[in-house]
Amino acid sequence: MPENSKISPPDFEAVHARLREFPVQFRTEIHRIIVGQEEVLDQLLIALLCNGHVLLTGVPGLAKTLLIKTLANLFRLNFNRIQCTPDLMPSDISGVEILDENEQERRFRFIEGPVFTNLLLADEINRTSPRTQAALLQAMQEKQVTVAGKTYQLTHPFIVFATQNPIDSEGTYPLPEAQLDRFLFNVEMEYPSATEEAEIAVQSQTQSQEVNAFFDGSDLLKIQQLVDEVPIAPHVVDWIVQLVRATRPQDSSVEPIKKYVEWGAGVRASQNLVRAARAHALLKGDSVVSKEHVRYVAPSVLRHRIIVNFIGEAEQWTPIRLIELLLENHT
Incomplete structure (x- = not known):
């Protein structure tokens, strides 16, 4: 569904009716996998409905990656993850052109990077260099990337969820203010309560991580239009x-x-x-x-x-x- 297309009144009513039941269904499904973190879940869901990027700050082991992947599954969104490291290059994010050669011709072919998705997780974003952090700027603001002088449009919706570790600052690169301002939310994840931690401790490592999706990417675009109304x-x-x-x-x-x-x-x-x-x-x-x-x-x-x-x-x-x-x- 194109980003700027308007939904018809029947679609509007149908999506709105389904949305009334969604908050309860959402919590039922996601709590099969994620324990606690009620306020964080609310904030991330609001960000999805706003088509807004999120910076998620929390110590290791709080299931940040699992939480974001589960959100993508609930909306049937394509999901990619980047593990940010000091040697990560901008082309590792946006993609690269390679020389494609055969007997008939030689031509450059563009190979899409992980940024070509609906929901992109940039894990430990403050561990990669400022040059690579800057590669996300155009994608986050303009929904497009430029490689070798050519501009490529990203899919809709496109949302970046980035995580960072607040307690380990050695070998990190603080995000510049220009990039911080492109995040709708900065959400801080706290440790679970004692009761929640006890529940997490006895969870089986082989527990299924399947969830029942209620909407897809096209529905999410319609909901985002409802938000504007x-x-x-x-x-x-x-x-x-x-x-x-x-x-x-x-x-x-x-x-x-x-x-x-x-x-x-x-x-x-x-x-x-x-x-x-x-x-x-x-x-x-x-x-x-x-x-x-x-x-x-x-x-x-x-x-x-x-x-x-x-x-x-x-x-x-x-x-x-x-x-x-x-x-x-x-x-």
Whole structure:
């Protein structure tokens, strides 16, 4: 289904009706494989419905890769995984042209890289070089790649889920702000509770990882169009814009922001807050976007867009602490 094609009213109603039952069905299926991580699941599902890229931060062993692969299976999406290493080259991601030679002719033939998929997992993205990280920029923003002067369109939908390890910084390359800003969410995965960890401990290693899919890629594109149709009142949009502007030291009236923030969130943060709040409202079955929908998604949208200065770091001010302060004061 082309990205820009409009769905007909009957398709609209059919997809919307199926979507009403989806949140319960989704949790039933995914919890056959994944234990706990309720909020993380909500955030990743919202990102899928927004066609937004996600940076997933968590220590090893929290089933990040399994979780993303299971999401792809639930929507019958093509899935590729890249293990990022320091020697990974841009061509290992986007693809390469080779000389194809036979008795009749010699010509260059393009071999697609793993980026030609629906859901791409870039595992430990901060372990690969800035040059290779930059190879994802065009794909994430423009849904296309350029190799040897030729431009190739990616399939729709195309979503990047990238993971990084927060505790092992040796031999890593922090993502530049320009690339961080292209991620809809920065989602942090925490350790499971004691009860959940006990359940994980007794799980069989040979347990089936099959799930029943409810939608396919074409359905997902229709749902993404439904997200764009969710009404949002002008005063809620104004509230979102003022919230984002309040993260910038030059525009904020909040003293810790003015004192401890180097750079605040850009315009793309306002766009992403609107998109994510609409998707959250749709999943909740609400007819319009409210401030509570925005409050729910705000930490994941803003966390990676606020840069704390050296004074703030010394006084243990973190982006999430500043966001919580903003949400308390922004009514």
